[in-house]
Amino acid sequence: MSGASTDPRLLRKAPPRPLRISWSDERFRNIVYQVLVVAAVLTLFGWLWSNTRYNLEVRRIATGWGFLSREAGLPIGEHLIDYDPSMSYFRALLVGVLNTLKVAIIGIVLATVLGTLLGVARLSRNWMLAKFAGAYVEIVRDLPLLLQLLFWYSLLQGLPGPRQAFNPVTGVFLSNRGLKLPYIQWEAAHSWALLAFVVGVVITYFYRRAARAKQMRDGQIRPIWPFALAAILGLPLLVWAALGAPFTPDVPELRGFNFRGGLDVSPEFFALLLGLTLYTAGFIAEIVRAGILAVSQGQWEAAQALGLPRGRVMNLIVLPQAMRVIIPPMTSQFLNITKNSSLAVAIGYQDIVSIANTTLNQTGQAIEGIAIIMLVYLTISLSISLFMNWYNKRIALVER
Amino acid sequence: MSAAETLASSVRKGAPAITLAGVNKWFGALHVLRDINLDVAMGERVVVCGPSGSGKSTLIRCINRLEEHQEGQIVVDGIELSNDLRSLDAIRREVGMVFQSFNLFPHLTILENCTLAPIWVRKMPKKEAEALAMEYLERVRIPEQAAKYPGQLSGGQQQRVAIARALCMKPKIMLFDEPTSALDPEMIKEVLDTMVMLAETGMTMICVTHEMGFARTVADRVVFMDRGEIVEQGVPEELFANPRTDRLKTFLSQILRGH
Numbered sequence: 073m074s075g076a077s078t079d080p081r082l083l084r085k086a087p088p089r090p091l092r093i094s095w096s097d098e099r100f101r102n103i104v105y106q107v108l109v110v111a112a113v114l115t116l117f118g119w120l121w122s123n124t125r126y127n128l129e130v131r132r133i134a135t136g137w138g139f140l141s142r143e144a145g146l147p148i149g150e151h152l153i154d155y156d157p158s159m160s161y162f163r164a165l166l167v168g169v170l171n172t173l174k175v176a177i178i179g180i181v182l183a184t185v186l187g188t189l190l191g192v193a194r195l196s197r198n199w200m201l202a203k204f205a206g207a208y209v210e211i212v213r214d215l216p217l218l219l220q221l222l223f224w225y226s227l228l229q230g231l232p233g234p235r236q237a238f239n240p241v242t243g244v245f246l247s248n249r250g251l252k253l254p255y256i257q258w259e260a261a262h263s264w265a266l267l268a269f270v271v272g273v274v275i276t277y278f279y280r281r282a283a284r285a286k287q288m289r290d291g292q293i294r295p296i297w298p299f300a301l302a303a304i305l306g307l308p309l310l311v312w313a314a315l316g317a318p319f320t321p322d323v324p325e326l327r328g329f330n331f332r333g334g335l336d337v338s339p340e341f342f343a344l345l346l347g348l349t350l351y352t353a354g355f356i357a358e359i360v361r362a363g364i365l366a367v368s369q370g371q372w373e374a375a376q377a378l379g380l381p382r383g384r385v386m387n388l389i390v391l392p393q394a395m396r397v398i399i400p401p402m403t404s405q406f407l408n409i410t411k412n413s414s415l416a417v418a419i420g421y422q423d424i425v426s427i428a429n430t431t432l433n434q435t436g437q438a439i440e441g442i443a444i445i446m447l448v449y450l451t452i453s454l455s456i457s458l459f460m461n462w463y464n465k466r467i468a469l470v471e472r
Numbered sequence: 473m474s475a476a477e478t479l480a481s482s483v484r485k486g487a488p489a490i491t492l493a494g495v496n497k498w499f500g501a502l503h504v505l506r507d508i509n510l511d512v513a514m515g516e517r518v519v520v521c522g523p524s525g526s527g528k529s530t531l532i533r534c535i536n537r538l539e540e541h542q543e544g545q546i547v548v549d550g551i552e553l554s555n556d557l558r559s560l561d562a563i564r565r566e567v568g569m570v571f572q573s574f575n576l577f578p579h580l581t582i583l584e585n586c587t588l589a590p591i592w593v594r595k596m597p598k599k600e601a602e603a604l605a606m607e608y609l610e611r612v613r614i615p616e617q618a619a620k621y622p623g624q625l626s627g628g629q630q631q632r633v634a635i636a637r638a639l640c641m642k643p644k645i646m647l648f649d650e651p652t653s654a655l656d657p658e659m660i661k662e663v664l665d666t667m668v669m670l671a672e673t674g675m676t677m678i679c680v681t682h683e684m685g686f687a688r689t690v691a692d693r694v695v696f697m698d699r700g701e702i703v704e705q706g707v708p709e710e711l712f713a714n715p716r717t718d719r720l721k722t723f724l725s726q727i728l729r730g731h
Contacts (some may be wrong), residue, residue: 288591288598291596291600373538374569377564377569378593378641380588380589380593381557389577
């Protein structure tokens with residue numbers, strides 16, 4: 073209850089506590105423990121290092137990174153960048169990294185969307201929906217991921233061949249050769265339209281900020297969606313139309329024993345993506361549910377009592393608070409998807425582990441191979457962690 | 473209307489602010505409000521008391537529809553409570569509420585807590601809303617805390633912010649749901665002082681509270697509830713001095729023994 077002027081005595085800082093060289097001083101004791109632990113760890117690593125070097129020498133195994141530039145001679149079915157077996161090991165490993173990133177990134181996006189929907193569904197007042205989401209989570213969480221991957225892969229392998237493929241919609245085929253989707257012949261106009269889409273998203277973001285700033289000045293609440301619709305959908309369409317609206321459909325067709333044309337999703341990639349997404353979505357659903365439940369009913373009541381409509385209560389009050397509970401465990405799930413993608417080995421999807429493994433077998437460079445795998449996962453995982461921690465800090469709650 | 477007759481003893485200050493007629497509410501099989509008839513006039517200060525579980529909180533939570541009543545009629549500021557969302561928003565704009573557990577928004581500063589509703593509901597420019605908020609924060613005597621977060625304030629300070637936050641919407645009616653029950657004794661006084669000050673401005677108030685001292689100083693009328701019914705009501709001195717029912721006698725003796 074004190075006024076604005078503060079007693080100068082209250083501003084005095086706590087005096088620094090001197091360190092006593094005595095076993096009964098807690099700080100001294102902590103320092104000693106820490107020095108001992110660091111020394112033990114260093115000794116262990118030193119021993120491992122010298123042991124490895126000695127054994128490598130005895131077995132006459134050459135170490136080094138020279139093998140990276142040698143010809144790989146290893147065939148890779150799926151590659152995002154140009155690749156053939158005559159290229160180097162480095163190139164092969166790069167293809168592997170990109171394959172890992174491809175399944176991890178698409179998996180993270182899909183699992184987040186599906187998980188969020190399931191989490192909200194489990195809180196729904198609709199009995200059927202809530203029970204379905206609950207049953208889904210319990211089944212998916214309780215079975216080992218490897219088993220689920222094998223299940224999806226065998227299911228895809230057990231599908232009929234191309235001639236008897238499932239054809240739910242014109243142009244979509246599901247067979248033991250994977251999923252075939254209709255596509256278009258990509259032309260410059262499409263790249264420009266894609267660029268326009270990205271530009272549309274960016275300017276919508278800035279429009280939203282400007283509209284909010286203007287609202288703060290004059291009080292008028294402006295709807296964002298008409299502008300967002302025009303910028304994100306209208307602009308790319310306009311660009312595409314202005315460039316002559318090229319559209320040549322590329323629909324998969326059955327030719328002989330397999331399909332030609334269209335977009336090709338391999339059974340290995342499809343099974344891995346399906347397994348990772350469905351499995352992780354179960355965990356994300358629980359995280360989202362916990363996050364929403366962590367915001368007390370009192371917050372809803374207080375905001376509604378002030379006259380805020382439900383949608384605004386969700387956006388301005390509940391979600392910002394739920395996010396703080398959701399983000400840290402969500403980060404773990406993103407890391408899990410990335411690392412679990414290494415189970416690709418089991419169903420023959422050529423990710424970094426699979427390719428590094430083959431490299432290791434062909435060249436005998438075991439230590440380098442393992443080091444590369446570790447380095448790749450560390451880099452991806454630390455990048456995700458850094459980004460999520462930064463985001464988490466940005467929205468952290470101030471207390472005391 | 474029978475609700476008007478029950479009011480014979482009470483002071484009439486102006487037009488009706490709130491009218492409850494034949495209101496019934498159940499939580500599952502539990503009948504929590506039984507045939508409630510209550511009229512509150514503009515400018516009137518009503519204290520609702522009663523043992524815990526008597527339905528006092530439910531009663532005032534029905535007034536801004538945090539709870540839905542199943543039978544009867546509730547009219548607030550001339551608008552009848554119904555399932556029409558527009559009339560509900562209109563009522564909530566005019567009725568402020570203060571909760572037992574403060575319910576400040578922990579991710580917003582004190583100032584932002586106060587400007588949120590004026591900006592998003594009253595469509596007020598930010599500068600204007602901030603000036604308004606500072607005015608009310610000064611009135612509850614904590615303008616220096618404006619930049620802090622709720623977690624950095626004491627319970628009493630938080631509750632005063634909650635009062636300022638509700639006042640920033642310039643409501644015609646204020647509801648208080650046990651505003652001092654979660655506070656330490658030393659903090660109860662600062663919140664009660666704020667409420668007395670608010671009462672002196674002529675605000676229409678309904679307070680659920682056990683603070684009989686507060687009831688004596690500011691209430692025009694005390695309503696005693698037990699088991700979902702209004703058992704007795706009247707001017708505080710008279711009600712406390714000559715309770716007519718055994719239930720009120722028992723309640724008063726328990727409250728007084730506690731003090």
